[in-house]
Amino acid sequence: MAEPPIARGFKSRRQEQTPKDRLPPGQYVTTDFPVLSAGPTPQIKLEDWTFAIQMDGSILGKWRWKEFEALPQTTKKTDIHCVTKWSKLDTSWQGVTFDDLLRALGLAKPPAPYVMAHCDGAYTTNIPTKDLIDGKSMIATRYDDLPIPPAHGGPARLLVPHLYFWKSGKWVRRLRFMQEEERGFWESLGYHNYGDPWKEQRYDGD
Amino acid sequence: MTDNGSDLVLDGNAAAGLLQEIFVLDVTSAQTRCEACGFTGTVGSLHLYAAPMGAVLRCTHCNGIIMRAVHTSHGHWLEMTGARYLRF
Amino acid sequence: MIKTGSSTVRRLVWQVAEVRALVQETYRVRSILLNVNGWPGHLPGQHVDLRLTADGGYQAQRSYSIASPPEDKFVTLTVEHVDNGEVSPYLVGEVRPGDQFELRGPIGGYFVWTAAMGGPLVLIAGGSGITPLMAMLRHRDRQNSPAVARLMYSSRSLEDIIYREELDTMVHRDANLCVIHALTRKQPEGWIGYRRRIDKALLAKTCFPPEERPNIFVCGPTPLVESVSSLLVELGHDPHAIRTERFGPSGGYIP
Numbered sequence: 001m002a003e004p005p006i007a008r009g010f011k012s013r014r015q016e017q018t019p020k021d022r023l024p025p026g027q028y029v030t031t032d033f034p035v036l037s038a039g040p041t042p043q044i045k046l047e048d049w050t051f052a053i054q055m056d057g058s059i060l061g062k063w064r065w066k067e068f069e070a071l072p073q074t075t076k077k078t079d080i081h082c083v084t085k086w087s088k089l090d091t092s093w094q095g096v097t098f099d100d101l102l103r104a105l106g107l108a109k110p111p112a113p114y115v116m117a118h119c120d121g122a123y124t125t126n127i128p129t130k131d132l133i134d135g136k137s138m139i140a141t142r143y144d145d146l147p148i149p150p151a152h153g154g155p156a157r158l159l160v161p162h163l164y165f166w167k168s169g170k171w172v173r174r175l176r177f178m179q180e181e182e183r184g185f186w187e188s189l190g191y192h193n194y195g196d197p198w199k200e201q202r203y204d205g206d
Numbered sequence: 207m208t209d210n211g212s213d214l215v216l217d218g219n220a221a222a223g224l225l226q227e228i229f230v231l232d233v234t235s236a237q238t239r240c241e242a243c244g245f246t247g248t249v250g251s252l253h254l255y256a257a258p259m260g261a262v263l264r265c266t267h268c269n270g271i272i273m274r275a276v277h278t279s280h281g282h283w284l285e286m287t288g289a290r291y292l293r294f
Numbered sequence: 295m296i297k298t299g300s301s302t303v304r305r306l307v308w309q310v311a312e313v314r315a316l317v318q319e320t321y322r323v324r325s326i327l328l329n330v331n332g333w334p335g336h337l338p339g340q341h342v343d344l345r346l347t348a349d350g351g352y353q354a355q356r357s358y359s360i361a362s363p364p365e366d367k368f369v370t371l372t373v374e375h376v377d378n379g380e381v382s383p384y385l386v387g388e389v390r391p392g393d394q395f396e397l398r399g400p401i402g403g404y405f406v407w408t409a410a411m412g413g414p415l416v417l418i419a420g421g422s423g424i425t426p427l428m429a430m431l432r433h434r435d436r437q438n439s440p441a442v443a444r445l446m447y448s449s450r451s452l453e454d455i456i457y458r459e460e461l462d463t464m465v466h467r468d469a470n471l472c473v474i475h476a477l478t479r480k481q482p483e484g485w486i487g488y489r490r491r492i493d494k495a496l497l498a499k500t501c502f503p504p505e506e507r508p509n510i511f512v513c514g515p516t517p518l519v520e521s522v523s524s525l526l527v528e529l530g531h532d533p534h535a536i537r538t539e540r541f542g543p544s545g546g547y548i549p
Contacts, residue, residue: 004353005310005394007346010384012354037214038256040269084258122271151214166259186259190276190283203278215516216542220357222402223343226306235403250404251537266533 022079024197027087033152034086038185039121041150042171049155051139053101055112055177061105065155071096071104074138078161080168081197093159095140098132101175109133112177116184117158120171124184126193127160127167129177136162139172164195164202218252221261224275225249228282231294239290242270249273249292308345309333311397313389314368319456322375323422324386325361327368330397335364338429339406339511339539342369342399346381356381359426359513359539360400363433369397372456374422405539409434411509413441413470414502418492418522420448420514423541424456427513431471435464445473446500448492448518451480474500492518494525504530513539 012028023029052062063071075094081087102110110129117125131137140159141148148154153170160167166186187193192201200206222234234250245267252263252272260276265288272288286292311328318324341359348354362370375386407415407430415434417427424447434443449455461473476488476496488496502508510531512522519540527533 004308004345004347004396006349007384007395008390008393009388010346010348010354012348012352013380034258035214036256036258038262039264039271040215040253040255186276189260189274189285190278190280191259203280205278205280214542216540217405217538219402219404219539220542222341222404223306223357223398226401230305232401232403247534248404250402251534257542 022089023087024081025200026202027081027085027197030086030088033088034082034084035151036082036084037121037151037170038123042120043150044120044155044171046155050173051156052174053105053177054174060107060111060177061101068096068139068156069141072100074100074135076135076138076140076159076161078159080161080165083164083166083191083195083202087197091161092144093138093140094142094145095138095156095159097135097138099135101139102133110177112179114178114181116176116178116182117169117172118174118176119158119169120173122185123169123171125158125167125169126178126181126184126187127163128181128194131160131163136160162196164192164197166191167195214255216254216257217250218248218254218261218263219250220257221254221263221275222250224261224277227277228275228284233292235294237293238272240265240268240270240272241288241290243268244290306398306401308396308398310394311344311369313391313393315391316389319372320454322386323372323456324375325370325372326385326389327362327370328397329367330369333369334400336360336369336400337403337406337408338363338433339426340400340402340429341426342371342397342401344371344381345396345398346384347396354381357401359429361425361428361432363429363436365433365436372422372425372428405511405513405537407433407509407511409437409439409441411441413439413443414506414508415441415443416501416508416510417443417445418447418497418510418512418514419445420492420518421450421454422456423512423514423518423539425513426539427511428457430511431461431464434471435468440470442470442502443472444500444502445471446476446492446496447473448476448478448514451477452482452485472500492522494528497522497525498529501526501529501531504532507532507535510536511539512536514541516540516542 046065049065053060074097077092079089137160141156158169158172225233236249239246255262263273274285276283311330314329315327341357345355358371361372373385376382419427481489512519519538
């Protein structure tokens with residue numbers, strides 16, 4: 001196949017301001033916060049909201065909004081990386097860490113090696129449990145000290161910032177422990193099963 | 207930070223390029239029937255989400271997913287279990 | 295069901311497009327006339343994907359509606375400068391005749407009007423959403439189509455109206471074409487036209503009644519498209535007769 005013609009004078013603006021050591025390969029820094037959703041933004045009433053942790057057929061724990069807000073809160077400052085190549089640095093989130101959820105359930109360690117996050121709009125994403133523990137993840141309810149807006153996943157979203165941001169499922173409602181790994185929404189449609197931005201694992205086969 | 211979720215939805219017509227990489231025929235002109243609710247419409251008129259990652263085409267009546275497509279560096283993926291049929 | 299002719303049975307391939315001419319339409323909108331060898335022809339309303347490759351290999355891809363009718367030799371794209379955009383400032387400010395990039399198309403058989411489909415025809419545009427509708431009007435003009443047509447075109451100000459003179463000329467020549475402008479932010483002295491966003495009252499007054507079963511095409515920013523479509527349905531139009539093209543934040547682009 002012939003080489004594509006070079007568009008004379010065309011430059012990527014995005015490549016001009018990259019602090020290389022903070023950016024995974026192929027990413028560019030953005031100061032805005034793009035929104036990407038697989039479906040319409042759900043309008044969730046806090047009085048109807050529940051969050052559950054499940055294994056096999058049993059619910060290990062379930063919280064209504066006020067109960068969830070009463071759990072230990074942690075603030076986390078982190079960079080986030082979207083598979084569509086934008087990265088946002090120094091974002092600030094607050095919520096309940098996965099470790100504190102396990103503690104609330106009286107579990108010393110996770111009961112299974114994998115988790116499927118189930119979100120409103122039938123969105124799912126799978127993560128190994130080892131990538132959720134030790135402060136690596138939380139169920140976030142605040143961004144920059146304010147409640148997360150609906151378009152960005154409010155009232156609560158999963159936050160797993162060391163993986164591509166599609167793993168940080170918006171509108172999360174349930175974490176289901178799995179003994180065997182199943183693939184979620186994007187992972188079953190050509191995206192990478194694990195999604196490490198530092199290894200540029202965007203697609204299945206990378 | 208944008209709060210406006212309604213800016214995110216496009217028309218299925220905007221997925222025509224991606225879908226034509228998979229189907230030689232122009233799928234956006236085809237009629238389809240939603241498996242979940244039975245509503246029929248042209249693929250080009252469906253609600254298109256997630257455009258930067260691929261195409262998630264939803265029924266304009268019940269919002270059920272009719273079709274999903276992704277173009278990766280390793281090939282194309284297509285999932286159409288939400289479509290009862292496609293009629294060209 | 296529309297038959298879309300040759301464009302239905304062909305693989306989409308990237309072709310080289312060369313800039314032949316440029317037309318400054320408004321202070322921030324420019325039309326680019328492209329020569330594409332072996333262009334298979336297109337239908338009014340279809341779009342193309344454009345791909346720019348920078349020195350070093352970086353690529354950016356965007357979709358643009360074809361503004362020219364199928365009767366024209368060159369493929370015309372009309373591009374609006376988007377602030378902080380990556381591609382549009384280059385296309386509107388930098389591109390010169392002789393420049394080359396890649397293009398594939400024509401794409402999309404859904405948002406299409408041809409003279410064979412007849413009228414009445416209702417076209418509703420917001421800002422740069424006029425582009426695919428202009429291809430339809432230019433085609434209608436070249437075919438001397440008798441289809442009765444009405445364009446409702448919402449712009450921020452007189453200076454922002456794209457193709458203003460050409461639309462005026464078409465209207466003066468053709469008793470079956472009516473163009474209604476709505477200027478939403480700034481109006482010139484003595485402006486007697488509409489000065490608000492396209493609303494239910496304006497649609498009720500200017501659109502053909504549902505019993506006449508018009509072909510309706512709405513194109514522009516998503517909020518306008520959604521508002522106009524639901525109002526038209528409230529006015530009794532069949533949702534299946536309304537075809538929409540939402541432009542979205544980056545012009546409806548899928549990489």
